[in-house]
Amino acid sequence: MYYDQDERGPGRIGAKALALFFAAIVIAGISFLAGTLMGPLKAVEPSGLEAQFPGITDIEDFEKLFEVRETLYQTYYKDIDDSVLIEGAIKGMVNSLGDPYTVFFNAEEYSAFNEEGTGNYVGIGIMVGAKDDKIVVITTFDGTPAYKAGIRSGDVIVKVEGVEYKGSQMDQAVSIIRGEAGQAVNFTIERDGIQMDLSVVRDHIKLVNVEAEMLESGVGLVTLLQFSENTSSEFKGALDSLKAQGAKGFIVDLRGNPGGYLDESIKIASNFIRKDADVVYTLDKFGQKKTYKSYGGDYMGVPLVVLIDEGSASASEVVAGALKDYGAATFVGHNSFGKGIVQMVYNVGEAEGLKVTVSSYYSPKGTNIHGTGIMPDLVVDLPEGFSEGEYDRLKDTQLQKALEILKGKLGN
Structure with missing residues (x-):
């Protein structure tokens, strides 16, 4: 990406460039999850994007995004990492859809997601879904840490590490549940109207x-x-x-x-x-x-x-x-x-x-x-x-x- 430097901060990203950057995110691939088909995005320079996406007509609508970024750089009292801002902006855009199955993964999350598809990963051994804006345990695999801790199919995950999550926030909850082997993650679950607290230690899962x-x-x-x-x-x-x-x-x-x-x-x-x-x-x-x-x-x-x-x-x-x-x-x-x-x-x-x-x-x-x-x-x-x-x-x-x-x- 191109930055115009000025004395007030690390620089200002052109609204057009980032709007086109966002457009590049949502093109190409092929992989299904009721199934999954995968493919890389084609790397395209911003100047080429204008030709590739002639239908983009709302670039000006993104200007306030950069207005906020500029204000943060001028006024926020700590150093700012542009990569964190960009990830937050992308995740905010995706999460605004309100679909718990539409998710942006950073590099660490994407690696974990792909490992889970092989049936060999670090976790607690559950699969979850969203229903009635609740995070519901679809299944708990036998012999896994979650099963041993007492989590069962049909349980509703109310809190993870003391924070309450709705079904529309499922990807956020899952990102907290993931972690390193040997570390515990704490849950509040609900079953038959009764809430209970459980602690589950992550481990290597081989299904x-x-x-x-x-x-x-x-x-x-x-x-x-x-x-x-x-x-x-x-x-x-x-x-x-x-x-x-x-x-x-x-x-x-x-x-x-x-x-x-x-x-x-x-x-x-x-x-x-x-x-x-x-x-x-x-x-x-x-x-x-x-x-x-x-x-x-x-x-x-x-x-x-x-x-x-x-x-x-x-x-x-x-x-x-x-x-x-x-x-x-x-x-x-x-x-x-x-x-x-x-x-x-x-x-x-x-x-x-x-x-x-x-x-x-x-x-x-x-x-x-x-x-x-x-x-x-x-x-x-x-x-x-x-x-x-x-x-x-x-x-x-x-x-x-x-x-x-x-x-x-x-x-x-």
Whole structure:
């Protein structure tokens, strides 16, 4: 950027240059979060930006931004770091949208965000979402620090380190929750109208995304924890392995699965949907439609039961919505979370990132589940206190009902 020096401070940035700088932030990339597609922004000099973005006509509207900056430089009693001002201005612009899923990441935050996509990161082991302007725990992964501390799916995060956060401030809360291994982070959570304080020590989190097990009577159980890199190939491998062991039908457990990469969910749904059939489509504010089609698979028509609950979100709901529309599975459990919007991730500069809600997604029959979720065919409650103790499959009433239904389909 260009600075005109004067004696009153480090300099004044031309309004036109920074307005064009802001414009450069919101172009290009390709990566989805009901899924994620990624690509770098093209580096463009400010003089070239004028030609590349001829539609920019409101440069003068940014003048007060520099008026404030100049006043700060002239009057603030401490030294000022321009990089901090710029980050604050960008985050303020993004946060003004009031969308908790549209977030600007500084370099440290972007690195942590990308690590989480691999299922190997430092944290406490939860995934959160925004609902009714509250920060809601979508899932707590078994065996993680958060699980051991007592945080559960459905809990509302009221405070982090004593500061209260709303759903619209989710990214701010998440930035505080992130940190170094071995350090504690303090929460106030709300469950069933009762608030409680908890302290959780961050640790290295390594998630196994796919678990497979043979149950009784030719039934294979596949549990999906999230849709991260290579989850679809692991899922296909699990199906093939269980089939080789004699599985004639499958239970797919999406409970507590917060979602992840859209492309992975398309590939997973494709195992059960004919080639070139619609799996999901998106619509942006311009009415542009993009349809994602099935790759085809080896398990079309196989007896299938899918478990969902309030922790099944985003990419999980893409899979569930498609299978439900095609009648490919019976659904057991509770209503899903209801996140029917898609984010794209853009690389900004050398190491920063911007995650933007770009469209709504729809099931093959045109259903958007944002805010409502997917209702199972059979609602089954878990026993009171079930999540508090060590997991007991025989007490898992949802799994037992799924097993009963699948055995019926198999004629057992």
